[in-house]
Amino acid sequence: MKNSISSLYVHIPFCNKICSYCDFCKIYYDKKYIDKYLDTLEFELKNKYKSEILNTIYIGGGTPSTLSINELEKLFIILSKCKLNKNYEYTIEVNADSLSYEKLDLFKKYKINRISIGIESINKDNLLFMNRELDKEKLIKLINYSNKIGISNINADLIYALICENMDILKKDLEFICSLNIKHISTYSLEINKNTIIGNMNLKPIDEDIDYDMYKYICDYLKNNGFIHYEISNFCKFGYESCHNLVYWNNENYYGIGLGASSYINNKRIDNTRSLNKYFNLEFVKNVEILDKNSIIMYEIMLNLRKCCGISxxxxxxxxxxxxxxxxxxxxxxxxxxxxxxxxxxxxxxxxxxxxxxxxxxxxxxxxx
Ligand code: SF4
Structure with missing residues (x-):
């Protein structure tokens, strides 16, 4: 079955700090790698992308906003070779600590129209536990500026059910996030994965009943604050569903480029290597899974049932x-x-x-x- 491809995921694996729970493909930011990484990314794009018109581009990570202005500009020039549909969605993931007005201006110049901010929590103990920082004042100013220059499609990520968390902490996190001028909220219950800092600490996850109570509270709170629940973990203002993530949940094709990125192309799930050395040696692919018809349908059901509207x-x-x-x-x-x-x-x-x-x-x- 050949299907058209209209979405591109681009992975930028660099981060300034490593969060204690992080299971993503990431490495510490080091200036000496960036040029080579972007050159390799350009090579991979040229070899994969067949000039289709794209509805969505998503630059994820890692933390793409850790790149300097010049490095970001180089990335955006590479991606400007992609053809965009008139009603495109073009997202970049950011953290408040590495974002600036200048970077937001640059996003605007290169047609980015959506940002996704990792907030996770405003509680000091939660932040300490996650090895994260958050300057709330700076965050609010950045969001206001983003809205002012017309990048108003903004997502915030929230993590809940942390070991040290209780309902009061969650309520304050939700109050803060809902006070921001944003259109979309993604929520994640903490997972303790092997090969993460907390995975090596023998910690027990929060009690399942508390996890459920928190999930239920989040759903009710966000709905009472004007957000529509449209996927198990995702909420948005009317008309602001994440078009890129809907491609995944609708089991549609997409390109993925960069370290550790995945693609789904004509019934093949292709995972890129997580080794920077291999990536630099142009050994991009780590694993290819060719799906038979039963497996394709199984994915179709599993992914579509994540959405509140389910399967059409x-x-x-x-x-x-x-x-x-x-x-x-x-x-x-x-x-x-x-x-x-x-x-x-x-x-x-x-x-x-x-x-x-x-x-x-x-x-x-x-x-x-
Ligand atoms: S910022 Fe994101 S990718 Fe980087 S370490 Fe934290 S969770 Fe992982």
């Missing part, structure tokens, strides 16, 4: 030439209110999203053929 049965039929209900007997899940079928969509009700993994598993086990 009509789109599913158009994509696979099969009715979902002919392939899976999900009537029992509907009878038990674990799934709702309504107006041509099949979705997990919001109050059950927290247990979506279990529901998806039951769904996949109900295969008919």
């Amino acid at each position: 049965l009509d789109k599913f039929y158009k994509k696979y030439n099969k009715q979902l209900y002919d392939m899976y007997d999900y009537s029992d899940l509907v009878n038990r209110n674990l799934l709702i079928e309504e107006k041509g969509n099949l979705y997990i009700p919001e109050d059950k999203l927290y247990i979506q993994n279990n529901i998806i598993l039951m769904f996949l086990n109900a295969i008919k053929e």
Whole structure:
């Protein structure tokens, strides 16, 4: 099955500090690597990208805003070879400590129209635990300036269920984040992964009941403050869903370039190397998974059910030439209110999203053929 590609992910792995929970592909910022990294990125882009018109570009990391003005300009000039659709979305991830008015002006000059800010928490103990810093005053000024120059599509990331966290801390974090002039909020419950600083500390995650209470509180709080819950962990003001992330959840194709980046191209999931040496030697690919039709459909179900609107049965039929209900007997899940079928969509009700993994598993086990 050949599909068109209209999204590009670009990974910039450099960070000034390493957060205690971080499992992403990242390395300390070191000026001596940057030029070579950007040259290699340009080479990879030229070899992959076939001049398609892109709806979305997402520069993630790492922390792309750690690059200097000159380094960022070099990156944006490389990416300006990409053709953008009229209604494009072009995002860059930033941290308040490495962002500046000058960098925001540069984003504007190179057509970036969305920023995603890692805030995570405003609580001092939480920040200490995460090995992060946050200057709230600076952050507020930067957000105001971004809005002023017309980059008003702004996301903030929030992490909750930290070991030292309680409901009061979470409430204050939410109050602060909702006081900002932003359009989108992504929330993540802390995960303790191996090979992270906290993963080596033998810490126990927060009690599951507390984690659930926090999740529920976040959903209610954000909805009461004008945000729409549109994906298990994501909330936005009307019309401000992340177009780039929707490409992932809709199981559509995308290019990924840079260290550790992933692509999904014509039924192949391709993961890039996380070794900077290999990357510099142009050995980009670490792993290729060729998906058969069953696996593609499994991903289609798993990813689409993350969204509050779930799976469009009509789109599913158009994509696979099969009715979902002919392939899976999900009537029992509907009878038990674990799934709702309504107006041509099949979705997990919001109050059950927290247990979506279990529901998806039951769904996949109900295969008919
Ligand atoms: S800023 Fe992001 S990528 Fe960098 S260490 Fe922290 S969590 Fe990881």
